[in-house]
Amino acid sequence: MKNGFSVLEVILAAAIFMIFSTGAVIVVVQSYNANRLGAENSVAAQFAAEGIEAAKSIKNQNFSLLNSDAYLAGTGLIRNGTGVWQFEGDNTSDVLTHNSSDDYTRVIRIGKTYRINGNIVESGGTEDPDTKKITSTVTWNFNSARPETTSLVTYFSDWRKPIPTDRGGILVYGDGETSSDAIKYKILDTAGTWSAAQSTADIDTGSTNKALRAARVYASSTRNEKILLSRHYNGTQQFIYAQVYNGSTWGSVQALSSWTATTFLDVQNFDGTYLSNGNFMAVYSDNTTTPKYRIWNGSSWSPASLSTANVGGIPNFVIAKVRPETAEVMMATYDQAKDSNTAYFNGSSWSATTQHASNAPVNTKKHLDFAWSPNSPFKGALIYSASASDTGMNLKIWTANGTGGGSWSAERNAPNQGVLGATDIDGRLSANEFLACNKNANNDIYCFRSDLTPAWSTPINNILTTTTDTGIQRSFDYSYEAVTGSEGLAVYSNNTATPQYKLYDATSNSFGSETQLTTALGGTVKTVVLAPLVENDDVMVLMADSLNDLFSIVWNGTANTVYTTPSGKGRSTHGTSGSDNTDFWYDFAWDKY
Numbered sequence: 001m002k003n004g005f006s007v008l009e010v011i012l013a014a015a016i017f018m019i020f021s022t023g024a025v026i027v028v029v030q031s032y033n034a035n036r037l038g039a040e041n042s043v044a045a046q047f048a049a050e051g052i053e054a055a056k057s058i059k060n061q062n063f064s065l066l067n068s069d070a071y072l073a074g075t076g077l078i079r080n081g082t083g084v085w086q087f088e089g090d091n092t093s094d095v096l097t098h099n100s101s102d103d104y105t106r107v108i109r110i111g112k113t114y115r116i117n118g119n120i121v122e123s124g125g126t127e128d129p130d131t132k133k134i135t136s137t138v139t140w141n142f143n144s145a146r147p148e149t150t151s152l153v154t155y156f157s158d159w160r161k162p163i164p165t166d167r168g169g170i171l172v173y174g175d176g177e178t179s180s181d182a183i184k185y186k187i188l189d190t191a192g193t194w195s196a197a198q199s200t201a202d203i204d205t206g207s208t209n210k211a212l213r214a215a216r217v218y219a220s221s222t223r224n225e226k227i228l229l230s231r232h233y234n235g236t237q238q239f240i241y242a243q244v245y246n247g248s249t250w251g252s253v254q255a256l257s258s259w260t261a262t263t264f265l266d267v268q269n270f271d272g273t274y275l276s277n278g279n280f281m282a283v284y285s286d287n288t289t290t291p292k293y294r295i296w297n298g299s300s301w302s303p304a305s306l307s308t309a310n311v312g313g314i315p316n317f318v319i320a321k322v323r324p325e326t327a328e329v330m331m332a333t334y335d336q337a338k339d340s341n342t343a344y345f346n347g348s349s350w351s352a353t354t355q356h357a358s359n360a361p362v363n364t365k366k367h368l369d370f371a372w373s374p375n376s377p378f379k380g381a382l383i384y385s386a387s388a389s390d391t392g393m394n395l396k397i398w399t400a401n402g403t404g405g406g407s408w409s410a411e412r413n414a415p416n417q418g419v420l421g422a423t424d425i426d427g428r429l430s431a432n433e434f435l436a437c438n439k440n441a442n443n444d445i446y447c448f449r450s451d452l453t454p455a456w457s458t459p460i461n462n463i464l465t466t467t468t469d470t471g472i473q474r475s476f477d478y479s480y481e482a483v484t485g486s487e488g489l490a491v492y493s494n495n496t497a498t499p500q501y502k503l504y505d506a507t508s509n510s511f512g513s514e515t516q517l518t519t520a521l522g523g524t525v526k527t528v529v530l531a532p533l534v535e536n537d538d539v540m541v542l543m544a545d546s547l548n549d550l551f552s553i554v555w556n557g558t559a560n561t562v563y564t565t566p567s568g569k570g571r572s573t574h575g576t577s578g579s580d581n582t583d584f585w586y587d588f589a590w591d592k593y
Contacts, residue, residue, distance in 0.1 A: 041150065044104055044138040048152045049403040051108045051136035054085040056156065056325060059132075063158040066110050066132045104140045111135065113155060119223050119298045120155070120278055130158040131222065154276050156325060157221055167533060169540065170219070170226050170245070172200065173550050173575045173586035174212030181210040181232055184575060185250075192566030197574070200228060201250040203241040210234045213583050214268055221592040222278035223298060229256075229270050229282055236260060240270050240284045244296065254301045256294065259287035264336065266472065266582040267316040268366065275327040281345075283308065283320040283331055291315055291333060308345075309353045313337030317366050323400055324377040330398065332370040332382060334360070340368045340384035346404025354408065356396065357386035361441065365472050366422045371434060373427040375485075378402065379452050381434045383425050391416040393423065393438055397454045412454045417446035422474035428506060429485035435459075435504065437478050437490065443468050445476050445492055449509060460510030464502055469493040469526055473582040477530040480506075481537035481557040489555055491517055491541055493525035499543050503560060518562060518571050523547040526581040531588045540588050548578035550586050 058065050061084065111133040114125035137151045169188045176182035181203055187195040204210055210232035218227045224247035232239045237260050244252040256270070270284035280296040289312055292305040313335030322329050327347040334340050340357040343350050360367045368384035380398040393414040400406040418440035425436040437447040445464040449457045469475040476492035488504035490511070497520035502511040523546035531540040537557020544550050553562050554569035563569035578585045 040140065040148070044140060044148070044150045045152075046403055047104050047106055048136040048138045048150055051106050051138075052134060052152055052154055053402045055108055055110070055134050055136070057085045059156050063130075063156075066134075066156065104138050106136065106138045109135045109137070115223070132156050154326070155222075155278070156276075167536065167591055169531075169588055169590040170217060171542075171552065171574065171586070171588045172215050172217045172228055174215065174579050174583075175575045175577045176208075176211055176579075177548070177577045178211045178233075178579050180208055181212065182208075183212055183215070183228070183230060185245075186574065188568050192563075192568040194568045194572060194574075200245075201243045201253050203230065203232065203239075203243065203253055203255075207234070210239055211579050212585050213238075213265055213579050214270075215585055215587050216268075216270070216272065217587045217589045218272050218274060218280065219589040219592045220274055220278065220280070222274075224593050225298070226589060227272060227280050227282075227296060229272050229284070231270060233265055236262065238265075238287075242272075242282050242294070242296070242301070252296075252301070254294065256282060256284050256305070257286035257292065261287065264316055264364065266364065266580060268584065269315050269318050271318045271320040273320045273322040273329060275322055275329070276325050277327055279327075281320065281322075281329060283318055283329075285315045285318060287314055289313055289335070291318055291331065307350075309343035309350045311335055311341040311343070311353050312339050312355065316363055317368065319368070319370050321370055321372055321380070323372055323380070324374065328400065328404060330370055330372075330380055332368055334363075334366065334368045334384070336363050338363050338367075340382075340386070342370070342382060342398075344404075344406065348404075351405070356382065356408075356411075357384050357394065359387050360385035361388055361390065361419050361421070362472070366474060367420060369423050369425045369436070371425045371427045373432060373434070373452070374429040374482075375427065376432050376452065378406075379432070381425055381427065381436075381450065381454070382408075383423055383436050383438075385420045385423075386411075390420050391418055391440075393417075393420065393436055393448065395436070395450050395454050395456065397452050409454055412450070412456060414448045414450075414456045415458055418442040418444055422472070424474060424476070424478055426479055426488070428480050428488075429482060431485065431506065433506065435478060435480070435488060437464070437476060439468055439475060442466070443470055443495070445490075447478065447490065447504075447511070457509060459504065460508070461502070461513075462511060464490055464492050464511070465494045465500065465514070467495050469495050469524065471526065471582050473527050473584075475526060475528065477528040478504075479530040479532045479539055481539065482532045482534050483537050483557070487537075487557070487560070489530065489539055489557075491528050491530060491543075493528065495524060497521050497524055497545065499525045499528070499541075517541065518551075518553050521545040521551055522549050527584055529584065529587060531590060533590050534592065540590070542586055542588055544578055544581075544586060546581055547576070548581065548585075549576045550574040550578060552588070 113131040175184040183200040214231040226245040239258045240256040242254045272282040291308045295302040315333040317334040319332040329345040338360040373379040378400045397409040421439040423438045478490045480488040499517040501517045529542040539555040553571045
């Protein structure tokens with residue numbers, strides 16, 4: 001018998017080979033196409049994001065340049081002879097050549113924005129001339145029969161539009177000492193007069209012993225709305241709540257988290273910020289190593305707590321700051337393990353945690369802070385403590401890349417000042433500068449200036465006092481005046497009942513002499529909060545004393561003195577039943593809408 005293959009066997013073998021080889025080819029081709037599409041989507045997303053930044057550049061030149069139904073177009077990054085972006089006419093497009101067959105075409109539409117009861121709507125409502133809808137759309141051909149499209153949408157507001165000097169605001173504060181959940185509020189009207197004290201929503205109608213220990217209030221610029229975040233303690237458990245003020249009443253109470261603990265009562269383990277789309281993000285601890293967040297969209301809270309990033313320890317201090325006019329958020333945390341960490345929200349998800357330090361003097365003091373530069377909105381500054389005996393503030397600069405990410409600079413250390421304590425940093429509008437102040441373990445308050453290099457410099461007369469209050473709390477606050485940025489105000493305790501201030505001159509990088517801000521409070525000044533009026537040099541100054549009484553006075557940034565009239569801007573006394581000397585059981589927000 002001769003061995004060999006019959007014709008049928010050969011045909012069957014060939015058929016089987018064709019079936020498997022065709023499948024293999026299909027898998028290879030699909031894998032290639034998936035990889036190629038992913039790469040091209042990344043290019044398109046970056047091209048679209050660049051368009052948003054270009055429109056923002058035009059808006060920053062002059063908001064009036066954002067004409068509705070106009071289109072941004074042209075080629076290259078230089079739009080005119082001075083090297084800035086500009087519009088080039090309706091219905092034109094911007095082309096990026098990626099390869100010979102899949103040119104990306106970008107069109108940026110500047111649309112009108114409409115509102116109903118302050119809320120942005122897709123149709124109907126009343127036009128808001130101070131807000132524009134920006135849509136950056138990129139199209140390209142994946143192949144001749146398969147066009148692809150990606151779009152980014154955001155809203156720009158005319159935040160540089162001068163704010164009237166008769167702007168009002170809202171004050172919130174605890175009024176139940178350590179046994180009642182009572183939260184009061186007052187309205188400062190446009191005439192400079194305080195309303196009578198009223199109650200916010202009851203955070204728990206079934207209990208009254210959840211004493212307010214910390215409060216933060218935030219104002220919306222897109223609707224007549226404020227949001228209050230508050231932390232409470234009933235003797236065995238701690239709670240964090242949110243509630244919404246719609247311009248007339250408080251409601252939409254949302255329990256954010258609760259846990260059993262009788263320690264770390266004087267911390268700020270929550271924060272919040274409004275995003276460019278008008279939504280509000282609350283970021284908070286639930287006593288785990290992963291902070292949570294929820295979104296308020298103007299009518300309801302997101303249905304469940306969402307996770308940020310694991311920070312390694314249980315946060316005692318949480319800072320959430322939106323990058324100006326975006327939905328990107330920097331979260332900075334300092335935890336019970338003495339770690340200083342950050343994570344970045346790109347508009348839809350969080351980055352992994354970046355650890356900047358794993359030690360600090362104590363875990364009960366606010367050893368870190370973060371601020372965006374109002375002059376260079378792609379830049380932000382983080383200050384933190386890095387060892388158990390750290391005597392110099394550590395600084396890093398974050399540079400956002402415009403597409404939801406960024407990178408940190410190398411670390412720079414401030415000059416020595418004594419073992420670090422509670423800290424604060426603020427950015428200057430008219431220059432690439434930050435001023436950072438720190439209260440040390442020797443009861444001194446030092447201030448230093450940084451640039452974006454980053455590099456530190458020491459202001460003249462930079463020691464505010466050597467006798468501030470001895471508690472763990474921040475017994476000072478600092479703020480640049482918001483319009484000019486050429487001056488700043490530091491208000492602090494020198495461990496007396498009389499609050500003091502020093503005025504900072506950015507031109508000469510020097511602090512002036514110590515001056516009495518107002519007459520003595522009822523007890524020793526313990527805590528201070530400054531709230532600058534955006535695009536006005538006035539600053540609201542809040543102070544609580546050793547008797548847990550709350551006082552306010554407004555700084556007149558034009559005259560460089562405090563107001564005496566009208567009555568609401570002059571020295572005013574508010575609640576007399578705060579929770580504790582080391583708590584920030586009060587806050588104030590200027591109207592933005």
